[in-house]
Amino acid sequence: MDNKGSRKNKRSETGRKRAFAVFALILVCCLCLAAVKYREGRDMAADDTGKQQNASVGAGPAVSGGEIGDTASPDAEHLPEYDGRRYVTVNGSVPDFPDEVIEKASLVKNGDRYKTEGSLPGRVDPSGLTPYEYYGSLDELGRCTCAYGCLGEETMPEKGQERGDISSIHPSGWAKAQNWERCHLIAWALSAENDNPENLITGTHYLNYEGMRPFEEEVGHYIWNTGNHVLYMVKPWFSGDELVARGVQMTARSVEDNGAGVSFNVYCFNVTPNASVDYMTGIVTTEEQAQQEPRLYVVNKRSKVFHYPSCEGAQSISPHNREEVTATRVELTSRGYTPCGYCEP
Numbered sequence: 001m002d003n004k005g006s007r008k009n010k011r012s013e014t015g016r017k018r019a020f021a022v023f024a025l026i027l028v029c030c031l032c033l034a035a036v037k038y039r040e041g042r043d044m045a046a047d048d049t050g051k052q053q054n055a056s057v058g059a060g061p062a063v064s065g066g067e068i069g070d071t072a073s074p075d076a077e078h079l080p081e082y083d084g085r086r087y088v089t090v091n092g093s094v095p096d097f098p099d100e101v102i103e104k105a106s107l108v109k110n111g112d113r114y115k116t117e118g119s120l121p122g123r124v125d126p127s128g129l130t131p132y133e134y135y136g137s138l139d140e141l142g143r144c145t146c147a148y149g150c151l152g153e154e155t156m157p158e159k160g161q162e163r164g165d166i167s168s169i170h171p172s173g174w175a176k177a178q179n180w181e182r183c184h185l186i187a188w189a190l191s192a193e194n195d196n197p198e199n200l201i202t203g204t205h206y207l208n209y210e211g212m213r214p215f216e217e218e219v220g221h222y223i224w225n226t227g228n229h230v231l232y233m234v235k236p237w238f239s240g241d242e243l244v245a246r247g248v249q250m251t252a253r254s255v256e257d258n259g260a261g262v263s264f265n266v267y268c269f270n271v272t273p274n275a276s277v278d279y280m281t282g283i284v285t286t287e288e289q290a291q292q293e294p295r296l297y298v299v300n301k302r303s304k305v306f307h308y309p310s311c312e313g314a315q316s317i318s319p320h321n322r323e324e325v326t327a328t329r330v331e332l333t334s335r336g337y338t339p340c341g342y343c344e345p
């Protein structure tokens, strides 16, 4: 009886152990599944790309108003107008590169696909690829023209490498105290280019972070995750002789997988919502400044800079060049005066 009882107890104990093991297994499976879902969710959030927004309109968590735009063809005469969207697609977002961009990477065009010399049709042999960066010369007005390359781990910063100082560069249209940012055409994280004047434009925070950053991150994540390469081209678009770009066209296509991983062609706006930009002088006028009543300013007739009367800069102007005027900020800027970089009137 005792034996039987203990056997029975043993059996039921084994049964309990088994039941517990099954329960534990199910629990572990659930946790794994939850972890995978969580990671997927996080990756989606981090990978806030145009493509994903394409698939699910309005899904961009980090940006607002980012639904996909209509097709636009950049043309200096007819650049797309900002209408609240941080970018619009170009050519249906299908990348299109000039021949030299492809050739410098040692790639051969093979229909709408690429291959390296001697490879099977459509196949890209990474060892036959040439990772590179190219920066176009400044034009006669000192403006950036274009930057492109075949980007990969080779062109990226070394692990632990820190970004250097770029404050010495004053890109075309740079105006003090207007909250301008030096905006890399090819991001530092992709190119390790610091203070290359051929790679820095005068850009708004909005262009830098809402416009370009999500696309740069998409390319960066793709390269880190796959070790593959991306044909990449960034071109600032200027209207006429203006010194500040109206926008930036970004084109990218992953190489080894023929665009399956990364493929976009977009135009991002160099704007600040609720402010107007003078693309010739770089002067930015907020809505509040635009509605300002006339007030007293001190102007330097020679340097064409205007100050608040309390500014040290205003007090050191020689009497010959100094003038006190009652005007609005907009009146002064439209007369060719620039706000002082210190008192920021």
Ligand SMILES: [Zn+2]
Residues within 6 Å of the ligand: 306, 307, 308, 311, 312, 313, 314, 340, 341, 342, 343, 344
């Ligand atoms: Zn001042």
